[in-house]
Structure formats: structure tokens, C-alpha cells
Amino acid sequence: MKMKKILTGFTTLALSTLLLAACGGNDKKDTASSSTASSSSVAKSSSSKEEAKETKKVAGADLKDGTYKLEEKNYEHGYRTVFSITVKDGKITESSYDSVNEKGESKTKDADYNKNMKAKTGTDPETYIPQLNKELVEGQNANVAVVTGATDSSDSFMNYAQQLIQAAQAGKTDTIEIDNGAPLKDGTYTLEEKNYSHNYRVVFSITVKDGKLTESNYDYINKDGKSKQDDEEYNKSMQEKTGTAPKTYIPQLNEELVKAMNGEDPSVDKVEVVTGATHSSDSFKIYAAQLINAAQKGDTAKIEVDNIVTE
16 A cells, blocks of 8 residues: 555544454565555345354444445546445444546456456455455454455555544544545644553654654553553563564564655555564554544644544
8 A cells, every 4th residue: 555545534543452462464465556456345244144252342432323435536546445334233234445447437347457466466356355345344343354465455445444433433424535645744743542451552643854754653651651661561471472572563663664654655554564463563554544644634633542442
């Protein structure tokens, strides 16, 4: 996903608990002619599906019933994203993510593109897009499983799905317009989670100077304002279980973001997932994308994330 595909248009974000899950990452990237390929499919919930294990939500706003829409403003490689979700009884019951050309034709119908991507990566829009939509409906969470061979497209899907979840929390049914491709404006942009999960919440800021991202400050803090990087017991436990720890991966992610946004073809997607901290890496990228969006708009108002916390 190039910078043109970064999140825009929202001020709160609902994420599942930001646990430091010990699981491996998939570093394979999309290599088709457009790395941000996306295409149409509609996934609907089914009563025949086995119910997911019940969890109790302890923080975070509920989704309000309605249909929520998002559209990119500008075409890239002849296509732009259109995306909608339907919420009923507080649950996502339908997900429709597509990429259309000026005639309104879906990329899933672009035979040449599908053939090219299938040959290079082992998947294509008409295959992975229905899979992503299905994952969103079944999981009720923007953090869907990354599709092998379509990593960048999966990241883009998660970013836009999260915006729609935020809109559903607020009950805002106005179409979210994405001004994809806008340059970064100078300033400091800040994001903070509202709710504590396992005694910590995320605080995150980036600084842009002369149109370039010059500083990234991402961290987890407790109610006393102390960083998880300084929690010796937590660091020791995680290091033993996963091979990494907050004092290692947090600075690494911050450095990766500055590097990714200042290289050729700047993109949050170029931030590498840290082995042993996959979930935290994925969440970092979603939050980073939201801050990049704020910088594109020049909106320096602090973003408060009403993150969903379960137990």
C-alpha cells in the first residue's frame, strides 16, 4: 500500500485489545502491477456459522445499526476503492470492499490484472477480496488475517475497515471521502487510546517537517504515565516467551516508520513486522496510518481512540 492508500477521515478508532501476541508474521508482499489491488465481493453473516467463543467487552463503544460507506477520491492505476459495511443489532452483517474504474467496473473483472497477479503471487483480487470480506464479518474486527501473496492489499483493507468501524461506533452514516495522495503537512500529530488494556494504553505522535516525517514516538503507558519499556517483569516474561520485548520492539517500530516514510515510494506498509510481536506491529501500522492521514489533512487535533477491550 503506497502512501496514496493511507487512512483518512476519522477521529476515533476501535481496535481489539492490543495484546503482545506471540505469533509469526507473513512478510510476503503484493507484487502485481498495482500493489494496492482491491476488488469487489460481498460477505454476509450466516446463521449456520458456528458462533465464536463469547467474550465480555469491558470498554469501547458499541456499533450502531446502519450502512457505513467509504470512497477514495482519486484514481490510482485506473481504480479507486469503494467500501461499505452494514451493521444490524450491533454486529457487522455485511462487508463489501471493491475497487472500481471510471466506468464503475470492478477490478475483479479485469482478466489481465487477475492473471498477472495470480502468476506472480499465487492469488488475485477475485480470490482474496471475498476472503477478506468474509474475515471481517466473521471476526467482527478490522484485524483480519493477512492473505498470503496480498499483504499490502490486506493492510489497506484493514485500514479502511477500521475507519468504517469507527463510523459505526459514532453512528456517522455520511460517506467517508479519502483524499488519497495528499502530501504531508508540517506539524505534530498525536493519537491516544482512551481505555487501558492489561494496565496499559497506547500514546503515539509523529512530527512532520518540510513535508517529511522526522520523528515517531509510539509507546504504551500505565495510569502513572510509566512506559511498558520500563516494566522489567513484563519485558523479562515476554522475552522468554517470544524472543522480543517492549524495550526492543517499540524503538524498532518507531525507527522503521521514520525510515519507511523517508525512502523511495514512502509507505507505512514498509514497516516490517517484528517477530514475536506480530499483533503489536499490526496495530502500530494501523495507528501510524491514521496519523499519516491526519498529517495529510494538516489536522493537529489529538485523536482519541475509543479502543475496544475484552476479557
